[in-house]
Amino acid sequence: MSSPATPSAKSSVLGLVAGLVVLALLVVFAVLLPKTVDGDAGAEEPIGLPDTLPGGYTASDLDEAFAEQYDAEQAGVVADRESASRERTDEVLDEVYDYAAETRVYASEDLSTAVSVQAFRAAGGAFAPERISEADAAAAGGATQELVREGDAVCIVQRAAADPAAGAPQGDTPSYVSCQRSEDDLTVQAAAGAMTPEDLVALVDAAWDAVA
Numbered sequence: 001m002s003s004p005a006t007p008s009a010k011s012s013v014l015g016l017v018a019g020l021v022v023l024a025l026l027v028v029f030a031v032l033l034p035k036t037v038d039g040d041a042g043a044e045e046p047i048g049l050p051d052t053l054p055g056g057y058t059a060s061d062l063d064e065a066f067a068e069q070y071d072a073e074q075a076g077v078v079a080d081r082e083s084a085s086r087e088r089t090d091e092v093l094d095e096v097y098d099y100a101a102e103t104r105v106y107a108s109e110d111l112s113t114a115v116s117v118q119a120f121r122a123a124g125g126a127f128a129p130e131r132i133s134e135a136d137a138a139a140a141g142g143a144t145q146e147l148v149r150e151g152d153a154v155c156i157v158q159r160a161a162a163d164p165a166a167g168a169p170q171g172d173t174p175s176y177v178s179c180q181r182s183e184d185d186l187t188v189q190a191a192a193g194a195m196t197p198e199d200l201v202a203l204v205d206a207a208w209d210a211v212a
Contacts, residue, residue, distance in 0.1 A: 043099035043185065047119045050210040053203045057106035057115060061086050065107045097122070099185075106203075115192040115200070117207050124182025124189075129156045148197060153204050155179040155197040179204050186212060 051059050058065040061083035066075035086104060093101035100121040107114050133144040143161040147154065160175040179200050180189040188208045192200055 043121050045100055045121060047100050047102040047121065047211050049102055049104040049117060049119055049207060053106050053115070053117075053206050055199075055203070056109040057203065058109075060105045060107045060114065066111070068109060069111050113192060113195065115190055115195070115203055117188065117190045117203070119189075119207065119211050120187045121185055122187060123185055124180055124187040127154050127156070127180045127189075129158070150179065150197045150201045151205065152183070153179045153181040153201045155201065157197055181205070181208055 049059075051062060060066075061079055063072070063075045063079045065082075066078050070078065082105065089103045090101070093103065097120070101118070102120075103116065103118045105114055105116050128147055129145040131145060132147055133142070144157075144159045146157040146159075148157055149155075156178045157174045158176040173194055173196060176191070176193050177195055177197055177200050178189065178191040179197060180187060181201075181204050182188075186208070188204050188211070190200055190204045190207070192203075
């Protein structure tokens, strides 16, 4: 039997998941809006994002996502909260858009990483950071934003500034990544912290294969 999670662990996990949901939604409404689909018979076809993604990621609205870190009762409570949040988000998307749209957050086995995935039955819209950094910004230790292509997806990659007090160089792992894959009338996008574009696109591709 798994041992109960400590209050601090609960707070960090819930904060991470909630933070990603809010951040992902802000990004979506700011720059990633898929184009409106008029009169497409398939636009309202249900999507059905999968329960799991490769690498041990499980949808946070399922008890199983928390089974290793929480006892059964606690896992159920947290999953119910995540399910309610997901339902509310999807209700808003349904009210705003004229096509099917769905959001789901996935948690890693140790609950250290959360990935927000969204799928739309619509062509992708504009996808770019507000500003792209100069090539030498990373070498100077400053925070950077990049736009890169990874496979069939395009990704916004953000890296935090180096800590001058610690004398540490800017790390290779981004602080935040968001990726979008779009083709015809399907768009899948995802966002995560402390993950490489390659790893995030692998999850985007897995979600794409499940709903295409």
